[in-house]
Amino acid sequence: MKGLEFDFLKVTVTDAVDIILVALIIYYIYNLIKNTLAVNLLLGMVIILVIHWVVDALKMNLLSTIINQFMSVGIIALIVIFQPEIRRFLLLIGKNTFLQQNKAWWGYLFGSKNIERDNLVRIKPIIDACKSMKKSRTGALIVFVKFYDDQLFANSCELIDSKISKRLLESIFQKYSPLHDGAVVIAENKIKSASCILPLTDNDKLPPQFGLRHRAGIGVSETTDAVAVIVSEETGEIAYAKQGRVRMNVSFGELEKLLNKDF
Structure with missing residues (x-):
């Protein structure tokens, strides 16, 4: 799909939709973790990544090996640490689907006029x-x-x-x-x-x-x-x-x- 062309980049409609979806996901994640311990956990992970970058740059092999071993579990560690937030995120998606938001209309169409x-x-x-x-x-x-x-x-x-x-x-x-x-x-x-x-x-x-x-x-x-x-x-x-x-x-x-x- 043809998009807007600049000297240094090309932006298509697909790219714009991609950016909007990523922004929405970040917004929902922020709402889920704000004022919770998950913020401190996320900050701790960022600090570990910074330390990892520093020890690699300074050629501190022993400490770098220890941090690499810790980071090797990768996605599994993230799932375990952020399990409550992942559960809440999936629940939030489920509650905001079209069918959930319009359940009253569906109930009316299928004869449930006395629900209220x-x-x-x-x-x-x-x-x-x-x-x-x-x-x-x-x-x-x-x-x-x-x-x-x-x-x-x-x-x-x-x-x-x-x-x-x-x-x-x-x-x-x-x-x-x-x-x-x-x-x-x-x-x-x-x-x-x-x-x-x-x-x-x-x-x-x-x-x-x-x-x-x-x-x-x-x-x-x-x-x-x-x-x-x-x-x-x-x-x-x-x-x-x-x-x-x-x-x-x-x-x-x-x-x-x-x-x-x-x-």
Whole structure:
């Protein structure tokens, strides 16, 4: 394809598309790793590359051999080190596909006209439970996932597999309940499990008042496609975590809209 010609280079339409795609990938990677430990890992790798270049230039054979051995694992080391970020990147791509972004239209075309009404029926007990827990200052962490990952949740949770109920949610997070520590996981329109131990976020720039409940909610939203609703035990304030970002002081109207939009 014929492109623009200059004295020192030739730029085609394909080259322009290539540059735009690379820029988008860099932008998405930046959004995934900012404010996480991955930034420090990446910086450490850059420092090792600089040292490698210096020791080669200075003919320091012993140190150069050691660094070469370390770098020989190459792509395998990158996959192991950046496994959480790679997982998040693939999830981000999947969530932004045409089919995912237009699922409401597809549901309408295939006869699912009552999806929004059904969602309101399922979400209402959750909203009511959050209202009650906010009033009583009961700490809670409710995680919503589209696909229940047995490896991630089942090994560290108590299986419930029950219909979503306001009273059940309140009883789980009640202070003296044996299940109140940890998170409740909701999937497939059911309370799948409770007392789940979740990975904490690596973000070292969160406010100091964020406790384990907030950090766990943010952490699970970083590594999976889940969203988390957090009720603060100290203030009763409701927070909403998605893709590693947290929205504070969410009203019940906003919470209902967010849950309907994401699920």
